[in-house]
Every structure is written in C-alpha cells, then in structure tokens.
Amino acid sequence: xxxxxxxxxxxxxxxxxxxxxxxxxxxxxxxxxxxxxxxxxxxxxxxxxxxxxxxxxxxxxxxxxxxxxxxxxxxxxxxxxxxxxxxxxxxxxxxxxxxxxxxxxxxxxxxxxxxxxxxxxxxxxxxxxxxxxxxxxxxxxxxxxxxxxxxxxxxxxxxxxxxxxxxxxxxxxxxxxxxxxxxxxxxxxxxxxxxxxxxxxxxxxxxxxxxxxxxxxxxxxxxxxxxxxxxxxxxxxxxxxxxxxxxxxxxxxxxxxxxxxxxxxxxxxxxxxxxxxxxxxxxxxxxxxxxxxxxxxxxxxxxxxxxxxxxxxxxxxxxxxxxxxxxxxxxxxxxxxxxxxxxxxxxxxxxxxxxxxxxxxxxxxxxxxxxxxxxxxxxxxxxxxxxxxxxxxxxxxxxxxxxxxxxxxxxxxxxxxxxxxxxxxxxxxxxxxxxxxxxxxxxxxxxxxx
Amino acid sequence: xxxxxxxxxxxxxxxxxxxxxxxxxxxxxxxxxxxxxxxxxxxxxxxxxxxxxxxxxxxxxxxxxxxxxxxxxxx
Numbered sequence: 001x002x003x004x005x006x007x008x009x010x011x012x013x014x015x016x017x018x019x020x021x022x023x024x025x026x027x028x029x030x031x032x033x034x035x036x037x038x039x040x041x042x043x044x045x046x047x048x049x050x051x052x053x054x055x056x057x058x059x060x061x062x063x064x065x066x067x068x069x070x071x072x073x074x075x076x077x078x079x080x081x082x083x084x085x086x087x088x089x090x091x092x093x094x095x096x097x098x099x100x101x102x103x104x105x106x107x108x109x110x111x112x113x114x115x116x117x118x119x120x121x122x123x124x125x126x127x128x129x130x131x132x133x134x135x136x137x138x139x140x141x142x143x144x145x146x147x148x149x150x151x152x153x154x155x156x157x158x159x160x161x162x163x164x165x166x167x168x169x170x171x172x173x174x175x176x177x178x179x180x181x182x183x184x185x186x187x188x189x190x191x192x193x194x195x196x197x198x199x200x201x202x203x204x205x206x207x208x209x210x211x212x213x214x215x216x217x218x219x220x221x222x223x224x225x226x227x228x229x230x231x232x233x234x235x236x237x238x239x240x241x242x243x244x245x246x247x248x249x250x251x252x253x254x255x256x257x258x259x260x261x262x263x264x265x266x267x268x269x270x271x272x273x274x275x276x277x278x279x280x281x282x283x284x285x286x287x288x289x290x291x292x293x294x295x296x297x298x299x300x301x302x303x304x305x306x307x308x309x310x311x312x313x314x315x316x317x318x319x320x321x322x323x324x325x326x327x328x329x330x331x332x333x334x335x336x337x338x339x340x341x342x343x344x345x346x347x348x349x350x351x352x353x354x355x356x357x358x359x360x361x362x363x364x365x366x367x368x369x370x371x372x373x374x375x376x377x378x379x380x381x382x383x384x385x386x387x388x389x390x391x392x393x394x395x396x397x398x399x400x401x402x403x404x405x406x407x408x409x410x411x412x413x414x415x416x417x418x419x420x421x422x423x424x425x426x427x428x429x430x431x432x433x434x435x436x437x438x439x440x441x442x443x444x445x446x447x448x449x450x
Numbered sequence: 451x452x453x454x455x456x457x458x459x460x461x462x463x464x465x466x467x468x469x470x471x472x473x474x475x476x477x478x479x480x481x482x483x484x485x486x487x488x489x490x491x492x493x494x495x496x497x498x499x500x501x502x503x504x505x506x507x508x509x510x511x512x513x514x515x516x517x518x519x520x521x522x523x524x525x
Binding site: 134135136138146155164166167168169170171189190193265268269271272273275276278279280282283285286287289290 | 456457458461464465467468471472474476478481482485488489492495496498499507508509510516519
C-alpha cells in the first residue's frame, strides 16, 4: 500500500487543530524572560519568551497590548497569560499573549516608575513650571467624585475656614477604567470656564489600583496643562501619585488640600487688624516724633535767646570795626604823608613874585576904582542939589510964604471958583503954620469979561 | 479706593503701606495721607470678608450649568 502524502499545509492545519482543541493550551499562564523584543509599526509586539532551557515565540497584538501598564523590554521577567497556537506560514507554534505583567515587582508599580521617569525627563514636574497658589481665592474649583468623603471634607473645610469663597464642583469618576478621561475632562472644563482661582483635584485614599487614574499619563498632562493652579489631593498621606508630581502643590489628603487652598478667615481678619494697629502705631509714632522734634527746636538756645545768635556777629562786627579803624588809620597816615609831601613840594615852588605883582595890580586897580566912583558920586550929588532947589522953588509952601493961602471945601477939594461954595458953607483956609475954619457969609462974583 | 481691587491686591497694597510707614522716612503729610489710604484698604478688606452672602457650593452639570450642590453620603 503506497503511502499517502500530505501537503505541508494539510499537516500544519492538522497540527494547529490539535493545539486549538486542547483546553489547556487555550488559556495558560507562563512565566519567562523576554528576548528579541520587537514592536512592529502596526503596534503588535513580537518576542521570545525563554528560560534557561527552552524558548517559545510569542506575539501580543495591539488589541491586547494597549492595556499594558508598562513597556516590555528585553531581559524583563514577565508573567504571561496566553493561548498556544500555530502560525501556519512560519511553521511555528507560539504564544498568543492576552495579558502580561512584570514578574517580581507589580505591573502597576513598574508602570508608575516608568511614567514618572518619562515625565520627569520631559520636564513636566519642573519646579519652574509650578504656578503659585493664590493667597485669597474667590472661587475654588474641585475635581472629584460628587459623593464620598473627599468632597465632603473639602467643602466643609473650606466653608469652615473661608466662607467667603465660592466652590464649584466639577464631578468626575475617580476610580475604574473611565476615571482618567473623566478627570481630564473635568480639569479641561474648569479651565474653559475660567472662574476658579485654584483647582483641587483628588479623591480619598485607596489601593494603588483604586488610585490608578491619578497615575495615568493623561491625568498628569491635564494637570500640568491647566492654567489654573492645581492642588492635588489623593489618598491618605503616604503614597505619591504621578498627579502629585504634576500638580503645583501636593496635599496629602483632601482636607489638607482645602486648608492649602484657602486661608482661615480669622487669621486674615487678625492680619488686617494687626496691620491697622501697625498703621496707627507708626503714624502716631511719626506725629510724636515730629512734635518732639518741634519741641526740641523750640527749646533750642537759638530760638530761646536770639541775642546769642547775634552775639557772635556783634563780636565779629566789633572786630571788623576795629580792624577798619586800624586800616583807615594806616591809610589816612599814608595819605597825610603824601599830603605833606605835596605841601612841601608846593612850598618849594611857591609863586611869590606872581603873587606880589598881582597884589600891586590889585591895589592900583582898586585905587582907580575908588577915584572913579568918587567922581561919579560927586557929579550925582551936584545934580541932586540942583534938582532940590528947583523943586523948592515950585513948592506951594514957598508960595504961601509969600502971602498966598489955600481955600478948601469940606471935602478938601481946593476952591478955585465961587461956584464951588454956597452961602453958609464951612471952608478951610490953609496957611503956612496952620488953618482957619471960616463960614461963607457972602459970595461976590466978579463979572467975567466977555 | 477702587472697589475693583481684588482681595489679594488690596492686601498687598495694605502691606506695602504698612511697610512704608514703618520704615519711617515718609514726610508727615504723606504719612498721614497714606495712613488714611491704609485704613480705607483695611475697611475694604473687612468688608470683603463680611460679604458672606452664603456662598453656596455649585456643581457643574453635564450641560455646563451651575446648580446648587448638597453633600450626600456615599451609600
């Protein structure tokens, strides 16, 4: 009987069926070390899983490896959940990996370390990127679950400490698969709204799995990208999350975050009162200081005894006067000396001849003047005498000496005609040595010729 | 005094004024005028703190509206 030849393909299919039919191989757990690790551009991962004595090819498709919390590397010991089947084209059997986590340390821990490393190198946690938390916020944004202890702690703490602040809660899932996108969305929403001065992002404590959303890259990036300063508030004191590193300020608990977000109103009041007191004190001190300065000045000897002010000047004036005298004396002495010199020189050059001649001239001129003057005077006297005689000859007194008299009416007009008087008038007859009062007894008119 | 000052700005100005006055080399007239300013500021700050018109906690709803929020216990 001639042997029946199978095609390679048929045989391979047969073998593959054997693998696939085995219930054990459909879902097995294997541990080993990764080698020949290669990530294809399609996102699928190809590697060999090996131990000291054996090796097996492995593939982890992108549909499965996108849930990995860490990056597989050569030499890494891993725990793998997979099925075994045959890759017909390669003629090889291999592990089809469904899940993988690091052996030894926890997968989450490794993922945490790797992400922290990566973001740190990127500078996402850099100190200079930290925004300052405002001292007196008006609005506090809170990103957390609307139920549970965290939100209650935050709100009651803020209300108790600083009741003037407004709280806006942005509800978010804080646990489970959809937590990270939900937190990211809430942070972005708070930024879009732009009302909050500070943002608290957090949740209460829990296991590393429960806190995982705060260790995810997208959460860290959203916190770092927030324009509103972020206070992270995750867990109970001990664990740091990636979100804590990305936040501007880390609070160990939600209550602590609320305390960091707002001051205590009593402290603020006290601070203001204290500043008021300091204001008052310093302005009083200023006034006191100025008035004591004023008092000091008022008491100063200069104002109290102004004479003392001028005493110096007086002394100086005296001294100046003294030196003035001295100087003047010196100058006068010099001038006197010069004067004497000049006088002596003058004496030496006395114009005596000229003086004598002038005197002689003067005497002769003077004589002439007197003679002339006497001649003029004599002539004037002579003419004066002649005029006097003529005048005497014409004087009415002279006429009266010759026997004539004057008759005057009562009004002292001289009577020249008979018509000037009436019978009975009193007339005065003036003689050389006196007068006669006469009454007119009769008027005898002379006939006028013609 | 501008009402538009934020609490933080008013506080910072008050601190400045106190420091300036305490340094002491301000002329008397200026000292008195900035003292008055400081007192105004502290009045303003006190006023802002008194202004507790029961600031309720608001919660942002899905459609972006603010609603009053009351704490519920998780149960």
